[in-house]
Amino acid sequence: MSKDKFQKQSDSIKDSSTVSPEHDRRRLLKNTVAIPIIMTLSSSVAAQVARTSNLVTPIENLDVAAKNTNGDLLCVHPGPDGSVDVVNERPVDLGTLPSVTVDSADSADLQASACQREGGILISATAYASLSGKGVLPDSSIL
């Protein structure tokens, strides 16, 4: 059971960071009657498909852009329910079904141009790692 499944939103308990496993939540809810408790349900499964969870900022600096193990740029395309008006340096919603393409051009500049032509964006390696960690984008090592 992941502690992320439930977002504890009361700060009325000391050491709230340690309150995560299921039995601890039970202890909090059930046995601790001496303090008021409120928790707000948050569905992490739903969060994976929530549009706002997939916001990224496009970048132009090719040095820090996400690449695969061959050094090719990873071009990220918003899904059908994502943002379509790609504006540089402003957050873009990748939607629930973003995809990634890798262009076969020899230089990074050409790959970046191809990405832009096809409506894709470049994002930082850090942002990419964060989204692939959530399962939104594939691991860059397999591309």
Added chain:
Amino acid sequence: MSSKTSWRSVNFSSLHIEEWNGEYTVFHPESGKTHFLNQMGFQILVDLHSRPLSAISVDEICQNLMNQFQLQSDTTFSDQVSKTLHRFDELGLIEQVK
């Protein structure tokens, strides 16, 4: 956090409340959120709702809770109740009256 601050209920009657053996799930239509409350957390909402026309101070809320739950007075408890009230406020369940 001033103990002089008073609070009142906001649209308590719009909440969907389910009781589960001393615990409560509360659906708040305005935010679309579901909250879990223990008995004491829920009692705060009930106490505030029971006095719709007048705001209640933190001290009075604490006193009510100490009576109902047979607790001894202590400053930590008052702080915890106060924090919970602010959390309720953030969630749109109650509001502050100055």
Added chain:
Amino acid sequence: MIVEQVPVERFVSLLSEQGLRVKLGPFNVQIRTKLLQLASQLYPLYANYELVEDEIAEFHVQVLPKHSVRRPFASFVRFLIDGQSPFPSFPSDQALAVLEWGINLAVAVRTNHLLLFHSAVVERNDGAMLLPAWPGSGKTTLCTALVHRGYRLFSDEFGLMDPQLGDFLPVPRLMPLKNQSIGVIRNYLPEAVLGDEIFNTQKGTVAHVRPPKESIQRAGETAKAKWIVFPKWVANAPLKLEPLPQSEAFLLLASNSFNYGMLGETSFKAVTQLVRTCRCYKLVYSDFDRVIAALNELTDDT
């Protein structure tokens, strides 16, 4: 007409031309691919699915070969849903896993008239049993064992609930066993029909189990849930089936729904009603015979 009644040549031509349209529970899916290897894997695994002729398909999916100029000797495939590619290319020997994964993703993301729980669901004695769990808790493996021992498969992945009626809808799909579970099920259920082992996927080695024929034939029969059991496989652990407080069942169910937040008040009422009308348990198991006996006893006691 079901897939196995179609000659294999016709099956391949349907897949490669106008698309194979099959009924997967409440969804009609049109599948297109020219990949012969994928067609040969699908034919036995999809043998019992009903073909759809005049109805609209909710999902149009396609698996295409993709050639890389830079890696001309590597073979890749792309998955498309309604013309969009949600994934990157995958090695072509993973085409079946990608197809199944892609259809699941489409169901998870696009179904908003039903409340979707991340849960296996089986039926026995006219009652549905939910087995909600997080990935890795062994729900697919347990579900596979149960549906070969008298339970009807609704799904190993989705609890599809009509929030107004409170009914669960079957969507019996291939069950992807992973890693050690493949050997475990081969040993325990030699009669189970498994597809090829697919290596090096994102989830390790995967092999798909064909749903029992009866589960597919009866996919139109809904059921109300009577039991909610949160399973956990723990090596060598003694069997433990203990009641779970309803409040906790509510919390766990709502937080593992795909679209609880999206459906708002409807979800709240539906989950409340579901939990109030079900007996809720947590289960720890390691041995199939024991867990099946315990769940039989539970579902006999109606």
